Amino acid sequence: MKKNYSRREALHYAGAGAVALAGSGLLAGCGDRVLPPGGSGAGDPGWAEPVLDPASWWLQANYAPVDAERDAFDLKVEGAIPPELDGVYMRNGPNPISGESGHWFLGEGMLHGVRIRNGAAEWYRNRYVQTDLLTAPPSGGIAPPSSKAHPANTAIVVHGDRVFAVAETGLPFEIDRELATHGWYDYDGKLTTAMTAHPKLDPRTGELLFFGYGFGGDFLTYHQVDASGVLVRSEKIDMPAFSMMHDFAVSEDHVVFIDVPIGFNLELLSSGFPLAWVDDHPTRFGVMPRNGGNADVVWLEIEQCMIVHTMNAHDTEDGTIVLECARMPELWRGGPSNWETGKLWRYTIDPAGRTVREEQLDEHLCDFPQFDRRLLGRKNRYGYAAHFGVEREGGVLRGVNGLLKYDLERGSSRLLDLPTGHASDEVFFVPAEDGSAEDHGYLMGFGHDATSDSSYLAIYDAQAMERVARVEIPVGVPAGFHGMWVDERG
Numbered sequence: 218m219k220k221n222y223s224r225r226e227a228l229h230y231a232g233a234g235a236v237a238l239a240g241s242g243l244l245a246g247c248g249d250r251v252l253p254p255g256g257s258g259a260g261d262p263g264w265a266e267p268v269l270d271p272a273s274w275w276l277q278a279n280y281a282p283v284d285a286e287r288d289a290f291d292l293k294v295e296g297a298i299p300p301e302l303d304g305v306y307m308r309n310g311p312n313p314i315s316g317e318s319g320h321w322f323l324g325e326g327m328l329h330g331v332r333i334r335n336g337a338a339e340w341y342r343n344r345y346v347q348t349d350l351l352t353a354p355p356s357g358g359i360a361p362p363s364s365k366a367h368p369a370n371t372a373i374v375v376h377g378d379r380v381f382a383v384a385e386t387g388l389p390f391e392i393d394r395e396l397a398t399h400g401w402y403d404y405d406g407k408l409t410t411a412m413t414a415h416p417k418l419d420p421r422t423g424e425l426l427f428f429g430y431g432f433g434g435d436f437l438t439y440h441q442v443d444a445s446g447v448l449v450r451s452e453k454i455d456m457p458a459f460s461m462m463h464d465f466a467v468s469e470d471h472v473v474f475i476d477v478p479i480g481f482n483l484e485l486l487s488s489g490f491p492l493a494w495v496d497d498h499p500t501r502f503g504v505m506p507r508n509g510g511n512a513d514v515v516w517l518e519i520e521q522c523m524i525v526h527t528m529n530a531h532d533t534e535d536g537t538i539v540l541e542c543a544r545m546p547e548l549w550r551g552g553p554s555n556w557e558t559g560k561l562w563r564y565t566i567d568p569a570g571r572t573v574r575e576e577q578l579d580e581h582l583c584d585f586p587q588f589d590r591r592l593l594g595r596k597n598r599y600g601y602a603a604h605f606g607v608e609r610e611g612g613v614l615r616g617v618n619g620l621l622k623y624d625l626e627r628g629s630s631r632l633l634d635l636p637t638g639h640a641s642d643e644v645f646f647v648p649a650e651d652g653s654a655e656d657h658g659y660l661m662g663f664g665h666d667a668t669s670d671s672s673y674l675a676i677y678d679a680q681a682m683e684r685v686a687r688v689e690i691p692v693g694v695p696a697g698f699h700g701m702w703v704d705e706r707g
């Protein structure tokens with residue numbers, strides 16, 4: 218049964234009062250966490266990592282959905298929030314409103330946000346993205362690519378004054394800095410495909426570049442929005458078959474599409490998530506000059522693999538494009554419950570010579586690559602990623618137990634191990650105010666301490682790779698997908 222979320226449950230915490238209330242059981246409504254048998258808190262030698270059921274791990278432990286929209290104020294902070302930070306850290310993720318979903322990716326989108334100002338964490342709140350799934354649920358059938366009834370659960374995009382909650386299965390939804398939804402957004406009727414969850418904001422031109430994938434022959438469309446927010450170009454790109462293209466890359470002069478071997482598997486139709494690895498679908502890069510079109514795309518095949526997330530790309534003087542990304546050997550073979558985790562790879566693409574050099578850069582298991590987005594399209598020296606400690610165990614995706622910093626110039630990496638029982642989401646790089654060095658800034662992301670079943674927003678110094686602040690969130694924040702810093706600094 219659909220719950221009514223128009224009446225928001227507001228909780229107000231102040232200082233130590235939050236701790237007292239948390240301990241009193243008033244937060245029992247958030248009792249959707251599963252502590253392992255015998256687990257009773259930090260430092261307890263009897264504590265053991267939760268064992269999750271592979272059939273529904275995304276509904277358990279720190280993945281479990283929360284059951285209400287809440288507000289908390291004047292959050293307790295351990296350490297010190299850098300006083301220069303002024304903005305909202307937001308993160309999107311699935312939170313099935315019924316409490317059930319057939320796959321981690323299918324839950325309705327919920328935003329979690331923390332307002333940071335003057336060295337304080339003023340508020341936390343979580344809100345569903347008010348898509349048509351909540352307000353006008355569809356009666357069935359396959360949704361069109363420009364659907365308004367999709368979860369919008371994957372990422373947050375900022376372009377100019379506008380903020381969007383997005384997934385790759387439909388139109389973006391405009392939200393505000395207090396996490397309220399203002400409805401779907403189709404660029405004055407011009408956007409007739411889905412929007413990827415990973416548009417690229419070109420810091421040089423102010424353009425927002427993105428694509429949408431779809432069905433029925435319109436497998437890929439490239440879109441260009443100018444700095445003023447007008448959709449000025451939609452270019453259909455020829456593709457031989459459907460491909461679940463999650464991300465792409467943009468350099469100053471080129472766009473690189475990534476054709477991946479994830480397609481429909483009709484045998485999985487009844488599962489509600491009929492996507493799986495396709496053995497005879499090659500992995501290919503499609504390189505298009507920024508000032509070119511479909512006719513100019515050069516497709517180059519690489520060793521078959523899955524690329525979910527790119528880090529960045531840049532052009533070189535010899536005409537190649539260098540692209541760094543998390544590369545998985547494969548994904549969802551036999552169905553979308555079989556996960557793999559990637560490693561950082563570099564591809565040097567030569568569209569004139571029609572060659573691609575493929576090289577693994579690092580041994581650590583990783584995903585959610587990040588960098589200073591002011592360098593999008595240009596060469597970045599430093600990159601960051603979430604580290605997965607155990608690739609697979611019993612078919613269960615394991616949480617992020619560390620953070621990686623890459624020095625791409627030196628070819629080295631550094632791992633910040635999280636304490637036992639802690640898991641992190643993706644961390645987002647926020648430049649320092651007077652960032653004189655590329656890595657002078659902060660990594661921000663939600664974390665969870667399973668030993669005390671508590672959630673927090675962590676802020677790490679990206680140069681030192683050490684945590685400088687832990688903002689206590691007095692309610693549970695389930696593990697989710699992508700975060701964004703919505704900067705309010707002038």
Ligand SMILES: [Fe+2]
Pocket residue numbers: 371414415463526699
């Ligand atoms: Fe993503």
